[in-house]
Amino acid sequence: MRRPILRSALALSIAALTIGGCGSPDRDYTIPPQPLPSGEKALSGKTATIGELDYTAIGLRTRLGEVIGSHGSWIPHGQYVRVRLLMVNHGRERHDFDPGRQLLVTADGRTYGPNTDATQISRAASGTQTIASQELCALDLWFDIPKNATVRALRVFGDASSSKLGDQLKGANVAGARNPVDIPLK
Template sequence: MRRALIAGLSLLTAATAACSGGDDPPRYDTPARTARPSETPLPYRETRLGELAYTVMAVRTGIKEVIGSHGSIPAEGQYVRVRLLIDNRGRDRHQFVPSRQTLVTADGRAHRPDHDAMSVSRAVTGAQTLAREERRELDLWFEIPAAATVRALRITGDTTSSALGDQVSGAPADTARTVDIPL
């Protein structure tokens, strides 16, 4: 009996040591993904707003037409597609509303997502709820003047905290409800 107990403890110790991986937390082994045609992948730069982390993965400018499975729509200027990664780092659900986001051009103008382009491309619309520790990728479509250049994606989001200490103390949400991500 004693020999079996020692063998079991040795096995458990070895398994625990193998799983710990030292100081680095374990990571998912996900394969690299190929960028879509004519898309410019951007370096990974994470921007936080409240408990949500945002990363612009890629941008494509100069799109002349959005083509979907049920129709197409030509641009009066140009369409811009921004691929966005959102990661909820909090314990509670958080809202992300695609229609509140804006694309800022070099002249300082802010452009809302184009409803028609979002519909034709079957992009997400309406408030999106991100669950605890959920990660989601989505496209935002904008129409801007043909000669305009993009400067930043302005994120407007949920800045509430799910930290128990903040909830117990009634700490106010962060007052900065927007953040610009340079493109």
């Protein structure tokens, strides 16, 4: 009499675990929606990959006439542009990201580096940032471009190095890694 009860209990336990999702983990996070900062446009999330990191421009604000921080404000020579960038490290090692190397590309093909004044006043990330294994990180990049310029893309310079031991011993990058890559900002 006990065996059928034990078999039934075991079968029910296995069914409950299977239905509950154990043994088949979700493949994507469900991240709660975040409110957009005032005047920012959410981007469609075009992703570029360099090495083991994915880079996605998720927000854009153009035509900013001033940056205001807790300790001061500053007016641009033209217009400030703020790009919110999400990075995800799929590798087993830490990777470095230097916000100061990134470039904003305008419709005429000209490029502009980050603006130090706006970065400091807004207290945005500066200096080399380390992105841990399996970590996601979002930050803002600030640029000062001509008043009538139209934004086309963010040119991302990333870390193309590989976490594979064989690649690390050779000093090799991830096979086929392009660096830099342009992410359209439309």
